[in-house]
């Protein structure tokens with residue numbers, strides 16, 4: 001049977017096996033999907049062993065995405081832009097192809113929620129790996145403006161400069177942000193510590209769409225905060241997780257699984273509904 005898995009550390013709580021098993025059942029594909037948690041300095045060896053032993057493809061998550069970028073034989077254009085790899089496929093001619101489906105997953109999830117990206121003003125919070133992966137796919141949707149704000153402002157400036165050949169992207173300090181924005185995407189890891197990015201409440205209005213790439217059984221700190229200040233449309237990163245997985249599955253198997261039912265089952269599994 002064709003074998004796939006996700007590499008991460010820690011990875012025990014990953015929902016990828018659950019999601020891909022449902023995709024496989026839905027599309028009647030014979031495959032198995034597992035977990036691998038190598039020590040941080042043993043990822044390269046573990047990756048090699050997996051493919052030497054007949055593995056067909058894998059996902060890569062924290063903290064291995066940047067390392068995976070350096071270990072594959074070939075990179076897709078979107079992985080090259082993201083500077084990170086979350087999906088690897090062994091091609092028929094034995095080449096390890098590195099791809100990145102995170103940004104496509106974000107855009108697909110935003111669209112499935114009815115968020116319009118063309119001609120919109122987007123505020124992206126954070127300038128780490130998650131922000132980097134999102135930039136090219138977001139700019140491809142032709143927003144009128146994409147502003148990056150980051151606690152360490154120089155990192156936002158560097159990121160904007162790196163992507164400004166693709167569209168109207170600039171960096172602004174948190175305290176200088178000038179709204180109104182149509183969509184705020186939180187790519188920071190602040191919610192993990194129950195913290196908030198230092199955003200002025202005045203930037204939140206009733207027609208704004210709020211997206212937090214993080215998710216949990218209850219609202220993230222950022223979503224709670226945005227709701228408190230009047231945001232009516234809030235979305236967490238669970239849909240992005242399912243959409244990036246669907247994109248990876250499509251890369252591996254050449255057919256696209258449906259995501260709606262899988263997302264519903266995942267929510268039930270997490271106790272969200």
Ligand code: ATR
Pocket residue numbers: 125126127128129130131150151152155187188189190195196197198
């Ligand atoms: P990832 O790969 O998930 O993006 P990362 O590269 O470590 O993770 O980046 C984390 C991002 O969250 C950074 O933009 C970080 O800001 P700094 O560049 O100033 O470190 C941001 N971040 C983390 N905690 C934050 C907090 N409490 N408030 C605001 N931003 C925060």
